[in-house]
Amino acid sequence: MAASQTLPADHADQRGFGNPDPSAAVIRASRGKARSVNFWRSLFLLVGVVAFAGCGKRETLVESGNRTQVLHRSVGQDLKDLDPHLATTAADYNVLSALFEGLVAEDPVDLHPVPGVAASWDVTDGGLTYTFHLRPEARWSNGDPVTAQDFANAFKRVLTPALAAPNAPALYLIRGAEDFHKEREKDFAKVGIAAPDARTLRLTLAHPTPSFLSQLNQAVWFPVHLASIEKNGSATDRANTWARPGRLVGNGPFRLEAWLTGQEIVVTKAATYWDAATVRLAGIHFHTIEGVDTEERAYRAGQLHLTDALPAGKIDSYQQEAPGQLRIDPLLNTFFYRLNLTRPGLRSVQVRRALSLGIDRNAIVAKILRGGQLPARAFTPPGTASYTFPVTATDHAAEVATARQLLAEAGYPDGKGLPPIELLYNTSENHRLIAEAIQEMWRRDLGVEIRVASQEFNSTLEARRSGAYDILRSSWSADYIDPASFLDIFRSDSGNNFTGWSSPEYDAALTAAGRTAVPAERNALFQKAEALLLAAAPIIPVYHYTHVFVIRPEVKGWNPTLLDHHPYKTVWLEAAR
Amino acid sequence: MLRFIARRLLETVPVLLIIVTATFFMIRFVPGGPFTSEKAVSPEVLRNLERAYHLDQPLWRQYTTYLGQVLHGDLGPSFKYPNRTVNEIIADKLPVSLELGGLALVVALGLGLPLGVLAAARRNTWLDYVASTTAMLGVCVPTFVLGPILVLLFAIHFHGFNASGWYGPADRVLPALTLGCVYAAYIARLTRGGMLEILGQDYIRTARAKGASELQIVLRHALRGGILPVVAFLGPATAGILTGSFVIETIFQIPGLGREFVNSAFNRDYTVILGTVLLYAAMIVLLNLVVDLVQVWLNPRLKFE
Numbered sequence: 001m002a003a004s005q006t007l008p009a010d011h012a013d014q015r016g017f018g019n020p021d022p023s024a025a026v027i028r029a030s031r032g033k034a035r036s037v038n039f040w041r042s043l044f045l046l047v048g049v050v051a052f053a054g055c056g057k058r059e060t061l062v063e064s065g066n067r068t069q070v071l072h073r074s075v076g077q078d079l080k081d082l083d084p085h086l087a088t089t090a091a092d093y094n095v096l097s098a099l100f101e102g103l104v105a106e107d108p109v110d111l112h113p114v115p116g117v118a119a120s121w122d123v124t125d126g127g128l129t130y131t132f133h134l135r136p137e138a139r140w141s142n143g144d145p146v147t148a149q150d151f152a153n154a155f156k157r158v159l160t161p162a163l164a165a166p167n168a169p170a171l172y173l174i175r176g177a178e179d180f181h182k183e184r185e186k187d188f189a190k191v192g193i194a195a196p197d198a199r200t201l202r203l204t205l206a207h208p209t210p211s212f213l214s215q216l217n218q219a220v221w222f223p224v225h226l227a228s229i230e231k232n233g234s235a236t237d238r239a240n241t242w243a244r245p246g247r248l249v250g251n252g253p254f255r256l257e258a259w260l261t262g263q264e265i266v267v268t269k270a271a272t273y274w275d276a277a278t279v280r281l282a283g284i285h286f287h288t289i290e291g292v293d294t295e296e297r298a299y300r301a302g303q304l305h306l307t308d309a310l311p312a313g314k315i316d317s318y319q320q321e322a323p324g325q326l327r328i329d330p331l332l333n334t335f336f337y338r339l340n341l342t343r344p345g346l347r348s349v350q351v352r353r354a355l356s357l358g359i360d361r362n363a364i365v366a367k368i369l370r371g372g373q374l375p376a377r378a379f380t381p382p383g384t385a386s387y388t389f390p391v392t393a394t395d396h397a398a399e400v401a402t403a404r405q406l407l408a409e410a411g412y413p414d415g416k417g418l419p420p421i422e423l424l425y426n427t428s429e430n431h432r433l434i435a436e437a438i439q440e441m442w443r444r445d446l447g448v449e450i451r452v453a454s455q456e457f458n459s460t461l462e463a464r465r466s467g468a469y470d471i472l473r474s475s476w477s478a479d480y481i482d483p484a485s486f487l488d489i490f491r492s493d494s495g496n497n498f499t500g501w502s503s504p505e506y507d508a509a510l511t512a513a514g515r516t517a518v519p520a521e522r523n524a525l526f527q528k529a530e531a532l533l534l535a536a537a538p539i540i541p542v543y544h545y546t547h548v549f550v551i552r553p554e555v556k557g558w559n560p561t562l563l564d565h566h567p568y569k570t571v572w573l574e575a576a577r
Numbered sequence: 578m579l580r581f582i583a584r585r586l587l588e589t590v591p592v593l594l595i596i597v598t599a600t601f602f603m604i605r606f607v608p609g610g611p612f613t614s615e616k617a618v619s620p621e622v623l624r625n626l627e628r629a630y631h632l633d634q635p636l637w638r639q640y641t642t643y644l645g646q647v648l649h650g651d652l653g654p655s656f657k658y659p660n661r662t663v664n665e666i667i668a669d670k671l672p673v674s675l676e677l678g679g680l681a682l683v684v685a686l687g688l689g690l691p692l693g694v695l696a697a698a699r700r701n702t703w704l705d706y707v708a709s710t711t712a713m714l715g716v717c718v719p720t721f722v723l724g725p726i727l728v729l730l731f732a733i734h735f736h737g738f739n740a741s742g743w744y745g746p747a748d749r750v751l752p753a754l755t756l757g758c759v760y761a762a763y764i765a766r767l768t769r770g771g772m773l774e775i776l777g778q779d780y781i782r783t784a785r786a787k788g789a790s791e792l793q794i795v796l797r798h799a800l801r802g803g804i805l806p807v808v809a810f811l812g813p814a815t816a817g818i819l820t821g822s823f824v825i826e827t828i829f830q831i832p833g834l835g836r837e838f839v840n841s842a843f844n845r846d847y848t849v850i851l852g853t854v855l856l857y858a859a860m861i862v863l864l865n866l867v868v869d870l871v872q873v874w875l876n877p878r879l880k881f882e
Contacts, residue, residue: 083659162629164625166622289830293725294830297732301740
């Protein structure tokens with residue numbers, strides 16, 4: 001904290017800190033009169049000095065960052081680990097993608113796969129075999145070349161059961177990977193991963209998958225430097241402490257400098273990165289700030305170039321006072337309710353559809369959320385890799401009329417005779433407001449009375465697992481930009497279905513879509529599947545999230561991307577002159 | 578006195594054992610687990626995870642294993658932070674909480690004691706009213722209001738401090754003030770009450786009659802007895818400051834143990850819950866012992882027994 005010499009002494013006075021003029025206070029004290037008054041004089045003096053010192057015009061982190069090309073961004077909660085194979089949340093990717101680079105990377109504008117460690121690739125065997133040609137100049141941060149064997153080692157590590165990598169099933173795309181991971185096959189040579197030489201990696205898929213390259217942009221597909229991991233213990237021991245400053249060897253555009261747990265992760269530009277010439281940032285500080293209000297205050301105090309989120313209550317004031325700093329980006333994330341199909345009442349498809357139609361989504365989005373969210377009449381957000389489910393926008397009065405008719409058909413005219421239903425949400429102010437609004441909409445328009453209840457998040461997940469719910473607030477975000485990332489969760493064999501709904505027709509349409517390379521045919525199959533899902537209504541989509549945050553104008557190249565991924569090598573800072 | 582201390586320390590052992598046992602089994606009955614998330618992990622992965630952390634063994638076996646570990650000073654691995662042990666997390670975060678708590682105590686005593694003494698010495702004057710009102714305000718204004726106000730004023734308006742973080746010495750000022758002020762208010766009220774009681778006693782009148790100055794009476798004769806209620810309050814208060822700093826840690830983004838403690842419960846990070854509960858329980862027991870010792874030292878009418 002540096003005190004400024006240039007600040008006028010009456011500055012503190014104007015701010016209501018009493019008389020900061022020291023001479024006046026000292027003279028009065030020396031007279032020994034009115035002692036209690038003098039006590040207050042001295043106290044004001046003290047406070048005045050503190051305020052004065054506080055007025056010092058220090059350089060903020062943002063200002064010094066602008067000068068030195070160091071980005072200060074907040075990423076919300078601290079990461080649990082920097083091991084890319086143990087990463088669990090979407091936010092982890094935002095740090096790990098600075099430290100590691102996969103076979104492909106992401107286009108900074110629309111995130112389509114572009115060459116990463118692989119300079120090029122050939123697809124043969126009708127989409128079954130991918131041969132990646134690795135660039136010779138790719139280096140680990142310790143100077144070692146990044147080889148095809150490194151990738152093979154990494155994939156083997158992920159698939160080894162002892163590591164218990166949470167996202168290991170993502171690798172089931174590779175032939176034999178599922179059997180190896182499920183310990184039905186012990187011989188890793190049977191898995192479709194081959195490294196005929198240091199520069200060539202051949203992956204054989206279980207079935208043709210047009211979205212394969214997009215899916216590679218998840219942390220679980222990142223390579224690791226096995227030799228440096230093994231210096232700290234077994235590579236498949238979760239407790240291995242290799243992913244720490246001074247030990248972590250990565251191959252991304254940045255290297256790990258420091259990790260102050262609960263505070264920040266600091267990375268600096270890696271001179272060893274093959275495309276270092278493109279990287280303009282000298283470093284990034286990932287501030288791990290948990291509270292959204294704390295984060296916003298840090299932003300205003302000049303400690304952050306951009307926040308991870310913005311409290312809904314602040315949207316209006318930013319819109320009025322600093323509209324240039326407020327960003328509302330689309331995001332592949334849907335808020336929906338799961339319906340438990342084993343519950344009486346909810347067994348009836350008419351009831352389920354009536355409940356869905358009885359929600360005035362526009363009102364929820366416009367009156368409660370106010371952050372540019374889109375009302376969801378389908379599960380997959382519009383514009384997910386050229387796919388948009390065609391929704392015929394009818395006015396809500398017509399929807400309500402249909403809903404009432406459906407209820408009557410189900411034998412519950414005006415909701416009479418419907419078994420009691422409870423809507424369960426995980427405790428959160430927004431979830432409560434939405435649940436109560438919907439409770440009122442159903443009561444007013446359909447005559448359906450429901451109870452709303454809240455539980456702490458982890459408890460609602462247990463209710464979901466054990467089926468101890470009627471209607472459950474849920475959300476789903478895409479791992480990669482493809483409708484399958486959404487629709488796959490309601491397949492019969494999905495571990496994330498939880499509704500009790502299954503449809504062989506739905507599964508078949510998705511399986512066919514997964515293997516069709518022609519985009520139009522693929523989208524038609526996804527549409528067919530989604531229509532089945534919406535008609536059966538085991539879920540009620542409510543709205544598609546947006547990513548609301550604030551960002552300083554100095555940050556350049558921060559494009560609105562659907563997954564909130566931002567390839568850092570094309571981001572830079574430019575202070576206004 | 579040594580016998581007293583030794584006996585009290587021995588009594589601690591069964592207390593801690595009961596706490597650990599109750600916590601161990603209670604957290605297992607809480608719905609959810611350490612590996613549940615919005616995106617459910619596959620059954621194979623879950624099985625692998627449970628195997629990695631020995632959660633596939635019978636509960637009683639896990640319990641005895643855990644007790645054995647604890648006796649060797651090993652609080653086990655964290656389930657949520659794969660490459661961190663609970664010992665490491667506590668070693669990392671406890672010093673931060675201790676520093677914050679210590680500074681807050683200094684603020685609390687530094688503000689609270691003089692304010693209370695002043696109010697009692699100038700009883701029923703405007704000075705007393707101002708001091709008492711200030712103390713009342715301090716009791717009423719919660720930290721989650723005071724903290725953000727201080728940040729708005731000194732970090733955002735005057736740019737004198739960081740709004741959050743725990744990097745340099747300056748980052749200690751606002752959190753310590755916020756946490757300290759609330760306790761200062763309590764201490765001021767207790768000091769005032771204690772002092773008033775003492776100032777009305779015969780030996781004070783005697784001292785006055787012998788011509789002792791007002792300053793001497795307050796500082797030499799009355800203060801020692803007057804702060805007895807404060808000392809009794811300080812035991813639980815210190816424990817409260819050290820364990821209950823969750824709100825302050827969130828407001829100012831301080832990497833302390835309080836946040837870890839609360840988050841571990843939400844995360845169902847069983848070993849971290851157990852480790853922090855054990856630590857806090859031990860701290861509370863010890864602090865109460867210290868308070869008892871200080872009380873006996875301050876009050877000649879009390880004896881060790």
